[in-house]
Amino acid sequence: MNINEQLKTIKDYYSPKIIGEVNDVFIKLVKIQGNKVPWHHHKNEDELFYVLKGSLVFEIENQEPFTMKKGDLFIVKKGINHKVSSKKECHLMLIENKSALHTGNVISEITKSINNQK
Template sequence: MNITEQLNTINDYYAPKIIGEVNDVFIKLVKIQGNKVPWHHHKNEDELFLIIKGALLFEIENQEPFTMKKGDLFIVKKGISHKVSSKNECHIMLIENKSTLHTGEVVNEITKPIKNQI
């Protein structure tokens, strides 16, 4: 599998695509641009972000925001409220438990159920 080829099949922002699975974990790719991801948390799951292209502004409760760039990896621990945004197109790999809802328990215009991520 080629990650760039997989990213080329994603036409919409904020639409995670499952590209594989390892045991009880999904490997997803997503493109974002803008500020539509709501503040949310994952009650029982950690979430891994790997930046493939672009820059991602990462905000975490009670901490200073920081910017992730190509090649940067960050793990959000369960229960930590966070949100991400990007001025320009950003390509991200997410590694999440299969039970992880990508906007936590918050439902908004970008929320996609797992069946729409396959």
């Protein structure tokens, strides 16, 4: 599989696409632009972010925001309240437990069911 070819099939921002499974985790690709991801956490799951293109502003509750750029990786531990945004188009790979909802404990306009991520 070619990640760039998979990214071309994603037309909408904030719409993760499952591209594979490894044991009990999904590998997802997503494009974001703007600030629609709500503050949220994952009660029982860690979440891995890997920036493929662009830059990502990462906010963690009670900490200063930081910017990730192409090639950067960050793991959010379970229970940590966080949100992400990007001024320009940003492409991400996410690795999440199959049980994780991509907007965690919050249902918002961008929340997609697992079936809508395939």
